[in-house]
Amino acid sequence: MSIIDDLTWRGAINQQTDPNGLAKLTSEKAIGLYCGVDPTGDSMHIGHLIPFMVLKRFQLAGHRPVVIIGGATGSIGDPSGRNSERTLQTMDVVKENARKLTLQMEKLFLTGQTDGNSFTIVNNYEWLSQLSLLEFLRDYGKHFNVNTMLSKDIVASRLEVGISFTEFTYQILQAIDFHYLFKHHDVQLQVGGADQWGNITAGLDFIRRMEGHEAQAYGLTIPLMLKADGTKFGKSAGGAIWLDPEKTTPYEFYQFWLNQQDEDVVKFLKYFTFLSHEEIEALGQSVQEQPHLRLGQKRLAEEITRFVHGQASLDEAQEITQALFTGDVANLSAKQIKEGFKNMPQFTAPRQNQNLVIWLTEIGLVPSRRQAREFIANGAISLNGEKITDLEFELSPDIAIGGQYIIVRRGKKNYYLVTLSD
Known part of the structure; x- marks a missing residue:
C-alpha cells in the first residue's frame, strides 16, 4: 500500500493541491517534505503533534522529513485561529523555546533511525534574518498580490477585528520558507493543518513564479481532529x-x-x-x-x-x-508518587508521632474525630497500601515513602497524598 493510500485509510488527509501528481511522485522516488512549528511556547502539546505524525509516517515509508523551527516567524506570530494579535516575545525567549522544541523533534524523528540523512531540522531564522527591508519588498513582496492575500481564509477571518501588517505578512514569510527548502533541501511537499491551506497555496504560487510552472511542488493538509461528541481534540x-x-x-x-x-x-x-x-x-x-x-x-x-x-x-x-x-502502593518510589498523585488531593502534616484519629482530623482529611473513628473501624482507611483498623494506631513518620510521602486511601477509589514537613 502506498503512503498516500495509507494516509487516506487513516483519515489523515483533508486537502491536496494535486492528489494524482503527489501519488505518482511518492510512488516513484523518496521525496523531501516539511512541516513547521513556531516557538511561541517552550513545549509542543498533542495538538501540535498531529501533522508531525504524518511526517513520521512518510519517514517510515522511506521519505525525508524536514522540520522547520520558526525562530523568525515565531517572533512575529501566525494569525491562524486567533481573533487578536499575538503578544510578541523577546528574541531571548524565542531562542530558548526554539532550543527546547528542537530537542523534542529530535526525540520524535531520530529515535530508532539508523540513517542520519533521513531527517533534517532547520531554523528559518538562518535565512529570514538575512533579509533587509528593501530585499523583502523588492525580491519577494512584488510577487504577492494584496487582493489574493486578503482572500485567504487565514487573513479574511481577521479582517473584521483587524490584523496588523506584521501578521498580514506571515504568509509571505512562510512562502519564502517553502521556496528556500525547495531550492536547498529538495523539499517538494508541505504538510500542515487545515488552517494552513492559504499559507501553503501561497508558497506553491511563489515557487512557480520563481522556478516556472513545471516546478513539482505540492501541498497537503490534515483534517481538524474532533472527538465523537464534536469537541476539539487535545x-x-x-x-x-x-x-x-x-x-x-x-x-x-x-x-x-x-x-x-x-x-x-x-x-x-x-x-x-x-x-x-x-x-x-x-x-x-x-x-x-x-x-x-x-x-x-x-x-x-x-x-x-x-x-x-x-x-x-x-x-x-x-x-x-x-x-x-x-492499592498496592508501598513499592512506589517517591518520584513515582509525585508523578502519579500530582492532581490528587494534597495535604501537609508535621513530621511527628501522632494518633491516627487525631492526625486525620488535624490535617483536614476528615472533618471530625467521630468520622475518622468510623472510617478506621469500618476498615475504610489504608496508609501506604496497608489497611488500618486500630483506633489507637500511632502514626510514625518512619512509614513515609522516601521519608516524605504517606498515601491515604479511603474506600476503594479515594486517594490522598500527605507530604510530611519539618
Whole structure:
C-alpha cells in the first residue's frame, strides 16, 4: 500500500493541491517534505503533534522529513485561529523555546533511525534574518498580490477585528520558507493543518513564479481532529496535554489516552499509532464486542506513550497505574508518587508521632474525630497500601515513602497524598 493510500485509510488527509501528481511522485522516488512549528511556547502539546505524525509516517515509508523551527516567524506570530494579535516575545525567549522544541523533534524523528540523512531540522531564522527591508519588498513582496492575500481564509477571518501588517505578512514569510527548502533541501511537499491551506497555496504560487510552472511542488493538509461528541481534540479537564514531561508527566500522558471513549479509540489508533491495518481492525472489533476489556485504549496509550516518552517512561506509567488500581502502593518510589498523585488531593502534616484519629482530623482529611473513628473501624482507611483498623494506631513518620510521602486511601477509589514537613 502506498503512503498516500495509507494516509487516506487513516483519515489523515483533508486537502491536496494535486492528489494524482503527489501519488505518482511518492510512488516513484523518496521525496523531501516539511512541516513547521513556531516557538511561541517552550513545549509542543498533542495538538501540535498531529501533522508531525504524518511526517513520521512518510519517514517510515522511506521519505525525508524536514522540520522547520520558526525562530523568525515565531517572533512575529501566525494569525491562524486567533481573533487578536499575538503578544510578541523577546528574541531571548524565542531562542530558548526554539532550543527546547528542537530537542523534542529530535526525540520524535531520530529515535530508532539508523540513517542520519533521513531527517533534517532547520531554523528559518538562518535565512529570514538575512533579509533587509528593501530585499523583502523588492525580491519577494512584488510577487504577492494584496487582493489574493486578503482572500485567504487565514487573513479574511481577521479582517473584521483587524490584523496588523506584521501578521498580514506571515504568509509571505512562510512562502519564502517553502521556496528556500525547495531550492536547498529538495523539499517538494508541505504538510500542515487545515488552517494552513492559504499559507501553503501561497508558497506553491511563489515557487512557480520563481522556478516556472513545471516546478513539482505540492501541498497537503490534515483534517481538524474532533472527538465523537464534536469537541476539539487535545485538551483534558486540566488543560493542554504537553509533550514536555515536566508539564504533563508520562503517567498523566498515558492516562489521557487510556481514558478515551470507545467512539474515538479506533480513529486515534489509526492516527496516533503505527500499528498495521489488521491490528487496528482487530482492536476495533474488540472495542465493539468486548468494550469492558478496553484493549483498544490500552494499546493506544502504550503505543503513543512509548513513541513520545520512550519505553522506560511507559513502564513507569503502567507501574503507577497498576499500583493505584490494586492499592498496592508501598513499592512506589517517591518520584513515582509525585508523578502519579500530582492532581490528587494534597495535604501537609508535621513530621511527628501522632494518633491516627487525631492526625486525620488535624490535617483536614476528615472533618471530625467521630468520622475518622468510623472510617478506621469500618476498615475504610489504608496508609501506604496497608489497611488500618486500630483506633489507637500511632502514626510514625518512619512509614513515609522516601521519608516524605504517606498515601491515604479511603474506600476503594479515594486517594490522598500527605507530604510530611519539618
